[in-house]
Amino acid sequence: MKGGGEAGAQIRARNWEETPLGNPANWPSCIRLSLSLCLNSSFPISMYWGADYHVFYNDAYKDIAGDRHPGIMGKPRKEAWPETWQEIQPQFDAVMSTGNSIRNKDKRFLIHRFGFIEECYFDFTLSPIADEDGNICGVFNAVMETTYQIINERRNHILQQLNLQLHNFQTGEHGYSEAISLLQRFKHDIPFSLLYKYDALTDTFTLTQYAGLTIEQAGQAGWPLKETIVSGVHAVVGGLEAKIRHFDFGDMPVAGLQAIAIPLKYGEDSTTGVFIAGLNTLIRLDDSYKQFLESVAFQIGASINNGVNFEKEKLRTDQIKYSEDQLQFAIDAAGLGTWDLDPFTNRFTGNNRLKSWFGLQPDAEIDLSQALNGIIDTDRPLVVSAIQEAMTFGSGGNYQIEYAIVNPLDPTPRMVRAKGKALFDNEQQITRFSGTLQDITAERKTLDALERAYEQARLSKEAAQLGTFDMDLIKGTMEWDERCRLLFGISHHNKVSYEADFLPGLHILDRERISTIINKAFDKAESNGDYDVEYRTVGVEDNQLRWVRAKGKVFFDEQDEPIRFVGSVLEITNEKLNEIRKNDFIGMVSHELKTPLTSLKAYVQVLNARSRKEGNSFAISSLNKVELQINKMSALINGFLNLSRLESGKIHLNRLDFRVDDLISEIIEESTLVVSTHQIKLLPSDAVVINADRDKIGQVITNLISNAVKYSPRGEVVELACKQVEDTVQVSVRDDGMGIRLQDRDKLFERFYRVESAHTENISGFGIGLYLSAEIIKRHGGEIWVESEKGVGSTFYFSLPVQFTERSI
Ligand code: ADP
Numbered sequence: 001m002k003g004g005g006e007a008g009a010q011i012r013a014r015n016w017e018e019t020p021l022g023n024p025a026n027w028p029s030c031i032r033l034s035l036s037l038c039l040n041s042s043f044p045i046s047m048y049w050g051a052d053y054h055v056f057y058n059d060a061y062k063d064i065a066g067d068r069h070p071g072i073m074g075k076p077r078k079e080a081w082p083e084t085w086q087e088i089q090p091q092f093d094a095v096m097s098t099g100n101s102i103r104n105k106d107k108r109f110l111i112h113r114f115g116f117i118e119e120c121y122f123d124f125t126l127s128p129i130a131d132e133d134g135n136i137c138g139v140f141n142a143v144m145e146t147t148y149q150i151i152n153e154r155r156n157h158i159l160q161q162l163n164l165q166l167h168n169f170q171t172g173e174h175g176y177s178e179a180i181s182l183l184q185r186f187k188h189d190i191p192f193s194l195l196y197k198y199d200a201l202t203d204t205f206t207l208t209q210y211a212g213l214t215i216e217q218a219g220q221a222g223w224p225l226k227e228t229i230v231s232g233v234h235a236v237v238g239g240l241e242a243k244i245r246h247f248d249f250g251d252m253p254v255a256g257l258q259a260i261a262i263p264l265k266y267g268e269d270s271t272t273g274v275f276i277a278g279l280n281t282l283i284r285l286d287d288s289y290k291q292f293l294e295s296v297a298f299q300i301g302a303s304i305n306n307g308v309n310f311e312k313e314k315l316r317t318d319q320i321k322y323s324e325d326q327l328q329f330a331i332d333a334a335g336l337g338t339w340d341l342d343p344f345t346n347r348f349t350g351n352n353r354l355k356s357w358f359g360l361q362p363d364a365e366i367d368l369s370q371a372l373n374g375i376i377d378t379d380r381p382l383v384v385s386a387i388q389e390a391m392t393f394g395s396g397g398n399y400q401i402e403y404a405i406v407n408p409l410d411p412t413p414r415m416v417r418a419k420g421k422a423l424f425d426n427e428q429q430i431t432r433f434s435g436t437l438q439d440i441t442a443e444r445k446t447l448d449a450l451e452r453a454y455e456q457a458r459l460s461k462e463a464a465q466l467g468t469f470d471m472d473l474i475k476g477t478m479e480w481d482e483r484c485r486l487l488f489g490i491s492h493h494n495k496v497s498y499e500a501d502f503l504p505g506l507h508i509l510d511r512e513r514i515s516t517i518i519n520k521a522f523d524k525a526e527s528n529g530d531y532d533v534e535y536r537t538v539g540v541e542d543n544q545l546r547w548v549r550a551k552g553k554v555f556f557d558e559q560d561e562p563i564r565f566v567g568s569v570l571e572i573t574n575e576k577l578n579e580i581r582k583n584d585f586i587g588m589v590s591h592e593l594k595t596p597l598t599s600l601k602a603y604v605q606v607l608n609a610r611s612r613k614e615g616n617s618f619a620i621s622s623l624n625k626v627e628l629q630i631n632k633m634s635a636l637i638n639g640f641l642n643l644s645r646l647e648s649g650k651i652h653l654n655r656l657d658f659r660v661d662d663l664i665s666e667i668i669e670e671s672t673l674v675v676s677t678h679q680i681k682l683l684p685s686d687a688v689v690i691n692a693d694r695d696k697i698g699q700v701i702t703n704l705i706s707n708a709v710k711y712s713p714r715g716e717v718v719e720l721a722c723k724q725v726e727d728t729v730q731v732s733v734r735d736d737g738m739g740i741r742l743q744d745r746d747k748l749f750e751r752f753y754r755v756e757s758a759h760t761e762n763i764s765g766f767g768i769g770l771y772l773s774a775e776i777i778k779r780h781g782g783e784i785w786v787e788s789e790k791g792v793g794s795t796f797y798f799s800l801p802v803q804f805t806e807r808s809i
Pocket of ligand 1: 707708711712735737738739740748753754755756760764765766767768769770771794
């Protein structure tokens with residue numbers, strides 16, 4: 001027994017006399033021979049002989065023996081490896097009894113040799129050691145440990161599966177929710193696994209998946225999540241058997257449960273979660289175990305990353321698709337032609353719309369020179385030079401031009417606007433030139449028509465000497481044209497404003513009235529934005545008085561807030577002055593006519609008294625008729641006088657309290673004296689007191705009664721009524737006369753308006769009675785209106801507020 005390294009030396013040094021095997025010199029020669037073979041082999045070999053299968057092994061076997069070397073040398077097999085003896089003894093016995101050798105391939109043993117119970121795999125043979133006579137003296141055991149290989153294969157299989165199945169996540173979330181489920185199948189190598197997602201914004205972790213542990217158990221360990229993320233490297237967490245309660249260890253020894261926490265990384269360096277893998281206590285935590293788990297984490301990270309990328313990519317393609325759709329939609333909606341010129345081939349392509357404009361078929365392909373032929377001769381050179389310009393690098397590549405195209409199928413020229421952009425590469429070489437074509441024929445026509453219309457408007461405005469104003473109520477600005485400025489005596493072109501120019505420019509007597517009307521125009525509910533006024537201005541620069549008629553419209557937003565106020569102004573000074581002169585004239589004439597009429601009436605009354613005394617009945621009846629005519633005449637003259645007073649603003653209201661029904665009764669009494677054709681009566685009425693000008697309201701009632709009589713020649717009754725309706729008193733005068741057509745009804749209250757018809761032609765009048773009545777009622781803050789049916793009769797109404805307040809006009 002020479003050589004054999006350390007093992008050989010150990011065997012030689014041992015005093016075998018003390019053992020049941022006795023002096024080596026007496027060992028069977030086949031054993032000694034085999035031992036010599038064993039010790040001198042570099043392949044791990046052990047051999048067993050003697051009644052208890054005493055173990056001998058060589059240096060190469062020491063790695064398998066682990067920390068049992070050197071203690072087990074020469075020990076009975078059942079003492080050397082007690083944990084496997086029960087299982088393997090039958091095989092030893094079989095070799096001894098049959099002399100046949102047995103081969104075990106990758107047999108699994110759980111053995112304790114490096115301080116813990118380890119899952120090990122061995123590939124070994126058990127062969128008989130026989131002497132010359134064929135007697136079996138021992139068992140020869142050539143053995144190769146395949147633990148590393150087997151576990152490695154298993155790990156590779158897992159990684160392969162992960163690789164196959166984890167790559168198809170379509171979102172990052174999907175990765176987080178699915179990745180672990182696969183690992184459940186590989187419980188032996190990864191007894192439990194957890195996936196924590198990290199939210200950098202809130203600096204929190206969420207357990208998104210868990211396998212092999214419940215949520216509660218996962219929470220018991222106190223994982224170094226933040227530390228792992230911060231350090232960026234894995235951390236081993238031990239002592240878990242004490243922390244995780246009721247953990248199912250399966251066939252694993254209960255001691256020393258560990259896990260590894262590995263940061264999940266996306267791309268270069270962004271860490272977004274932590275993968276925690278439990279470690280099988282039967283498997284040595286060596287670099288290869290760690291590397292394996294790092295690979296698993298890498299796979300999961302990469303898969304989630306794939307999901308994230310897929311998601312991003314999908315979003316991007318969706319967005320591109322969306323923008324393409326939008327673009328196409330816009331192109332279609334705008335009725336645009338699109339074109340593209342390949343600068344290398346000069347090929348010109350376009351959408352169907354564009355082709356049809358050039359008279360081409362949808363599948364036609366043309367080059368640039370052919371396309372240019374479609375452009376009318378006068379425009380072509382301009383287009384060519386614009387294209388050349390755009391295709392030159394220095395130009396910036398922008399192209400925009402308007403021109404006309406004609407095609408043989410449609411000889412009317414089509415005006416188009418071409419817009420495009422040329423793109424250049426780093427060498428300043430053009431790579432692409434494309435753009436759109438817009439049909440602007442209609443736009444051009446409208447524009448021309450607009451220009452003409454504008455010109456016409458300008459001309460007629462000038463002819464009519466209309467000025468314009470435009471107030472932007474949002475910006476608070478006001479625009480006046482030259483003519484408008486002139487009417488306010490302004491010659492400069494600086495900014496003007498409502499407060500600084502308009503209001504002060506108004507005559508002091510008109511200022512309050514006009515600003516009230518404008519405020520009303522700004523109130524949609526009250527005026528619908530309509531504005532139609534006459535006022536006086538006093539020129540700021542020339543101090544001249546001018547009369548102005550202004551008409552305009554206020555525009556409102558959706559909330560009915562005024563936003564713009566536009567309109568025109570017209571000078572009416574001459575007309576106004578003429579009217580004033582006319583009114584003065586009428587006033588003067590009426591006044592002059594009244595004086596002789598008054599004395600005429602006095603003389604008639606004197607004559608009448610005398611005739612009565614004399615009992616001259618012919619004279620009496622003649623003089624009564626004269627007096628009636630004088631009364632009619634003075635009523636007419638009074639009408640004119642009142643009109644001129646009204647127009648020149650000389651009417652004043654002398655208010656006092658009186659009962660309206662009393663007034664009506666009085667007037668009926670007076671009227672019956674002169675009216676014999678009709679019965680005039682007052683229906684049962686309310687006793688209402690108002691504060692108003694008694695004489696003027698009386699005039700109104702008289703006028704309505706006399707109209708009712710005048711315009712109902714065949715009627716017999718005129719009925720009056722006086723009622724309180726809410727806060728107003730309402731007076732009505734009804735007749736059974738000719739009635740009034742709808743189209744005349746609104747105009748009756750206008751000055752000098754008379755209905756022209758066969759029925760009215762013999763009835764005298766000037767069309768001022770209702771105008772005066774309406775003015776009087778309006779000045780009392782009341783209303784006047786008529787209801788009528790042609791051929792049936794009319795009822796005139798007026799109402800006055802019972803609480804009278806004078807209305808400012
Ligand atoms: P005048 O009676 O002097 O013409 P008014 O101003 O009083 O003037 O009346 C204007 C017009 O209204 C009259 O010309 C007449 O055509 C019409 N009109 C007024 N009252 C009545 C009525 N009760 N029935 C029919 N038509 C009337």
